[in-house]
Amino acid sequence: xxxxxxxxxxxxxxxxxxxxxxxxxWLKYAEREMRGDRSHSKMTMTIQTPxxxxxxxxxxxxxxxxxALSTIQSPPKEKGIRTLRxxxxxxxxxxxxxxxxAVSSSMLLASWMGSDFTNDDILKASSMAExxxxxxGKDEGEFKVIENTAKSNSKVMWPKIVTLASKxxxxxxxxxxxxxxxxxRRTLTFSNIKxxxxxxxxxxWEMVPEENKTKKTIIDYKSLSFDVKFKPDHFSQxxxxxx
Amino acid sequence: MKNASILLTLxxxxxxxxxxxxxxxxxxxxxxRHVKNNEEADEPPLFQDWNQENFxxxxxxxxxxxxxxxxxxEANWFxxxxxxxxxxxxxxxGIERDSYLxxxxxxxxxxxxxxxxFQLQSVDQNGNYQIESVLNKFYYEWDYEEHRFMxxxxxxxxxxxEIFNPINPFNQPTALTAISQVAxxxxxxxxxxxxxxxHTIQFLLLGDKRIEGYDGQIDRTLWAHGEYQYxxxxxxxxxxxxxxxxxxxxxxxxxxxxxxxxxxxxxxQSKNVKNExxxxxxxxxxxxxxxxxxxxxxxxxxxxxxxxxxxxFTSFERFLPTEYFVAIANLYEVHPLLKVNATIINDIKSGxxxxxxxxxxxxxxxxxxxxxxxxxxxxxxxxxxLAQKLVTTDIGVGLRMFF
Numbered sequence: 001x002x003x004x005x006x007x008x009x010x011x012x013x014x015x016x017x018x019x020x021x022x023x024x025x026w027l028k029y030a031e032r033e034m035r036g037d038r039s040h041s042k043m044t045m046t047i048q049t050p051x052x053x054x055x056x057x058x059x060x061x062x063x064x065x066x067x068a069l070s071t072i073q074s075p076p077k078e079k080g081i082r083t084l085r086x087x088x089x090x091x092x093x094x095x096x097x098x099x100x101x102a103v104s105s106s107m108l109l110a111s112w113m114g115s116d117f118t119n120d121d122i123l124k125a126s127s128m129a130e131x132x133x134x135x136x137g138k139d140e141g142e143f144k145v146i147e148n149t150a151k152s153n154s155k156v157m158w159p160k161i162v163t164l165a166s167k168x169x170x171x172x173x174x175x176x177x178x179x180x181x182x183x184x185r186r187t188l189t190f191s192n193i194k195x196x197x198x199x200x201x202x203x204x205w206e207m208v209p210e211e212n213k214t215k216k217t218i219i220d221y222k223s224l225s226f227d228v229k230f231k232p233d234h235f236s237q238x239x240x241x242x243x
Numbered sequence: 244m245k246n247a248s249i250l251l252t253l254x255x256x257x258x259x260x261x262x263x264x265x266x267x268x269x270x271x272x273x274x275x276r277h278v279k280n281n282e283e284a285d286e287p288p289l290f291q292d293w294n295q296e297n298f299x300x301x302x303x304x305x306x307x308x309x310x311x312x313x314x315x316x317e318a319n320w321f322x323x324x325x326x327x328x329x330x331x332x333x334x335x336x337g338i339e340r341d342s343y344l345x346x347x348x349x350x351x352x353x354x355x356x357x358x359x360x361f362q363l364q365s366v367d368q369n370g371n372y373q374i375e376s377v378l379n380k381f382y383y384e385w386d387y388e389e390h391r392f393m394x395x396x397x398x399x400x401x402x403x404x405e406i407f408n409p410i411n412p413f414n415q416p417t418a419l420t421a422i423s424q425v426a427x428x429x430x431x432x433x434x435x436x437x438x439x440x441x442h443t444i445q446f447l448l449l450g451d452k453r454i455e456g457y458d459g460q461i462d463r464t465l466w467a468h469g470e471y472q473y474x475x476x477x478x479x480x481x482x483x484x485x486x487x488x489x490x491x492x493x494x495x496x497x498x499x500x501x502x503x504x505x506x507x508x509x510x511x512q513s514k515n516v517k518n519e520x521x522x523x524x525x526x527x528x529x530x531x532x533x534x535x536x537x538x539x540x541x542x543x544x545x546x547x548x549x550x551x552x553x554x555x556f557t558s559f560e561r562f563l564p565t566e567y568f569v570a571i572a573n574l575y576e577v578h579p580l581l582k583v584n585a586t587i588i589n590d591i592k593s594g595x596x597x598x599x600x601x602x603x604x605x606x607x608x609x610x611x612x613x614x615x616x617x618x619x620x621x622x623x624x625x626x627x628x629l630a631q632k633l634v635t636t637d638i639g640v641g642l643r644m645f646f
Contacts, residue, residue, distance in 0.1 A: 049579055054608060075608045076268055077645040086440060088475060096268070096306060096319075097426045098398040102478070104497075104504035109534045114579055118537065155501075215579065233389070238437040242315075242386060 023134035023146045027163070029170050031129055034201050036226040038063045046218040047115050056113060061228070065130075067235040068122075071243070078113065083122060084240040090119065093240050100241055108157065116186065116207040116217035120157045131156050142167055143174075158185075169193065169200055185210050196224035264310040269646055270424050271303035276349060276639030278329075281619065283632045284345075290335055291343055291633065298327040298349050298639075304424055306380070313387065319380035321355050321425065326372040342368070344633050352415045352427060355379040356396065358464055360430040360450040362457060363396070379428040393433040398426045399447065401468060401480065402508065403497060406544045406570045406588065409510040409526035410468075410482050410493050413449075418572065419586070419599060421615050421641060431464065444469040447484070454487065462488055475499075488515050489524070503533040508546075525549040538576040545569035565628050567591040580605045589621070595631045596621035613641040 038061075045056045056078060060070040068085040072078045080095040083103075090103040108120040131154035137145035143164040150159045160182065164174040175188040186209045190202030205219040233239055276298040284291035302323040309316045329343040347353055355377045356364065364377035382395030399413035408416050413429045431449030438444070449464035466484035473479055480495035493510030508528040515521035528546035535541050547567050570588040577583055584601040598618045605611050617637040 047579055052580060052605075054579070054605065075645070077270075077609065077611075079268060080266075089472075096304075096424060097400055099400040099426075104532065105476075105499045105501060107504075107532075107534050107540075109537050110540065111537060111576070114576075236437065237440055237443055238386065238389065238391065238435075242391075243310075 023136050024129070026144070026146060026165060026170060027129050027134055027148075030165065030172055033171060033199055035062065035065075036199060038228050038230065039224060039226050040228045041224040042222040044218075044220045044222065045113070045115055045117075046220070047215075048218060049215050054114070056115075061230060061234065063230060063235060069235055069240065070122075072113070080243055081113075082240055082243065083112075084235065084237070085122065086235055090122065091237070091240060093243075095243050098241070100237075116209050116215065118157070128161065130154075132161065137162070139167075140164060171200060171202060173202075183210075194221070196221065197226045199224070199226055262311060264308075266308045266310075267306070269303060269305040270644060271646075272301070272423070272641050272643040274298075274300040274421065274639055274641040276300070276421075276637050278345065278349070279636040280345070281632050281635060289344070289629065289632060291345065292335075293329065293332070293343060296327055296329050298325065298329065298346070300325045300349065302422065313385060315384040317380060317382060317384070318378060319428075321375075321377050321379045323350065323375040324372065325350055328371050330368060330373055331371040342373075345635050346373075348634065349637075350375075351420050351422070352417060352425065355425070355427055356429070357413045357415070357427040358429040358431065358449040358451040359453050360461055361396070377428075379426070381428075389437045391433075391435040391437070393435075394431075396428040396430050397433055399429055399433070399445075399468075400426060401470070402495060403504075403506045403530060403532075404508060404528050404544060405542060406572070406586075407526075407528050407546050407548070407568070408508070409528060409546075409548065410480065410495050410508050412486055412491075413447075419588070419597075421601070421613070421617075421639065423643065429464075441472040442469070449486075451487065482510070485516065488517050488519070489513050489521075490516060493526075503531060506530045506532075520553055522552050523549075524551060540574040542572040542574075543570070544572075565590045565593070565595070565631065590628070590631065593628060593631060594621050595619065595628070595634075597634060609645050611643045613643065615639050615641070 041060045043058050043060065045058055047054045056075065057073040058070055059073060060068065062068045066087050070083045072081045082093040084091045084093070091100055092103060093100045103119050108118060110119055111117070112119050112122050128148060132148035132150055134146055134148050137147045139145060144167055146163040146165060148161040148163060150156045158177045159180055160178040162176040162178070163172050165172045171190070171193060173190050176184055177186045179185050186207060188205060188207045190205055192202060192204035193200055194203040201221065201224060203221040206216050208216040277295070278298055279295050280291060280293050300323070302321070304319055304321050306319045307317070325346070327346065329346050332340045332343055334340060356379055363381070365375070367374045378396065380396055380398055382393050382397045384391065384393045399411065402408040402411040405416055405418040414427045417425060429449050431447060433445060433447050435443060435445040445468045447464060447466040449466070450461040451464065452459060452461055454462045464484065464486040466482065466486060469481045471479045476499040478497045482494060483492045485491070490513040491510060493508065495506060495508045497504060497506035507530070508526070510526040512524040514523050526546065526548045528544060531543040533541050545568065550566050568588060568590055570586060572586040573584070575583045582603045586599040587596065589596045596619070598620060601613060601615045603611055603613045617635070619631070619634040619636065
């Protein structure tokens with residue numbers, strides 16, 4: 001039924017009927033559209049400063065909301081490094097030294113591979129719908145504003161995230177991350193909506209930290225396939241350490 | 244060493260068959276280091292009678308891998324060229340001498356193979372230079388369901404200790420050195436059973452000819468290492484076995500606090516099982532790890548390793564730390580391109596303190612430069628460890644490339 005309502009052939013937020021006033025459903029729809037149940041993607045991550053750029057090529061596999069495995073394909077220094085996420089646990093694997101390192105909670109603040117994304121982003125990226133309460137804010141022009149406030153029992157780094165979503169396609173165009181003092185700390189923007197394997201997904205992401213706006217991290221999706229079949233042990237310690 | 248080159252060439256030149264992935268990667272680094280000797284090293288019994296010198300180092304790895312379904316064949320060749328007048332000391336009392344001992348510090352880890360049956364390595368010292376060549380990884384790996392089998396010269400890498408990691412005798416921590424992308428190989432077999440995502444156990448059967456000499460018998464290692472995720476915040480590692488003619492048992496317990504990780508390691512080693520003169524050994528480590536801010540990472544390690552009364556002090560089996568130690572390591576990202584590392588390590592008993600500073604700058608996608616300094620300070624009058632007197636004051640620069 002849900003799928004039928006959100007049939008991509010007729011997708012428009014205004015067509016969502018009563019759900020247009022339900023922020024939870026709005027976010028769930030966006031997650032379903034962008035993530036699917038299982039996906040394989042190839043992307044570039046560019047860390048950009050005024051004088052210097054550094055680009056990583058990454059392949060990423062995702063199943064559900066709790067399992068993900070990414071492998072860096074270039075540059076040579078990082079080639080082969082893998083990150084596995086299962087539930088709330090995360091490991092990095094450095095194949096040249098055959099070294100597996102569990103990413104502890106103490107490391108969640110740390111930058112992932114020198115980017116503006118943290119280990120926490122990689123670990124918790126999918127929990128927006130579960131760890132936050134959602135309500136609509138005042139519309140900003142063509143965008144619907146959704147305020148995501150951390151649930152009292154959830155362990156999240158950002159107490160508040162504000163989502164700006166397009167009224168046309170329901171997909172997010174911006175996440176604003178606020179700290180405990182309600183101060184804006186960083187902004188993630190989405191653009192270049194593309195059709196990947198029947199799903200509409202922003203192909204261009206930009207994360208800009210407020211403390212240094214001259215620096216940003218850009219993710220560009222090169223390919224994205226959905227409903228990919230993975231081996232039963234694809235998201236496992238064994239597979240993590242097999243390259 | 245020709246054998247090693249041939250093996251590597253064969254590995255990399257196998258025909259590319261359907262479904263076979265071939266990968267070649269590596270790194271090379273050149274270093275210049277200006278070093279100043281500890282004045283006390285000049286005295287008997289050390290006789291390290293030099294003042295200041297330069298030390299040049301060029302080292303690199305070439306790593307090749309062939310992957311066929313659930314099987315892998317992988318090799319790594321490590322080469323190192325070092326040049327300094329420290330390799331060529333003047334005769335003492337008319338007697339020719341080996342290199343000054345400090346050269347062992349600058350080329351740590353000296354042994355690129357921890358448990359060695361098939362030499363596959365060469366060291367050539369001539370005049371004021373030394374050339375080393377070693378195939379420190381060469382193994383076949385096969386995955387079958389929840390099992391993994393490995394045979395050959397393998398890396399064994401586990402344990403949370405970065406400065407001291409007693410539960411893993413098969414790979415020396417290199418956090419205190421200026422060398423990177425280096426691990427030690429071990430000759431033998433490994434069998435791993437992945438029971439589930441909470442429990443993995445690895446069995447090792449390794450051999451070592453270094454103790455008896457290459458013409459002697461193989462000293463065996465029988466070893467088990469398990470990882471058990473007890474709960475979301477507690478992980479237990481256990482080790483048990485016989486290694487280098489000692490029975491060893493120990494483990495690691497790590498506990499995740501909300502914003503930090505604390506961990507401890509204990510390892511007990513019996514006396515020599517062949518009844519050679521020895522004392523039993525006991526190592527303990529306590530560690531604390533926290534990402535203080537998004538740019539600042541703090542690591543504290545402290546511990547004790549019971550003194551081996553029968554070890555020769557020049558062996559550098561354990562470069563640092565010493566009998567009792569505490570170390571504080573800070574890593575700070577000054578800029579996306581620049582990371583600074585400052586470490587201080589203190590021998591509580593002797594008062595010996597060692598400061599290490601490193602700054603690493605990304606010059607390009609494949610190249611980084613490193614400026615480093617090593618300064619021994621606070622050498623106590625009651626220093627019991629002669630090796631501490633060998634630690635020099637260094638400043639150096641390195642250029643590192645990856646391909």
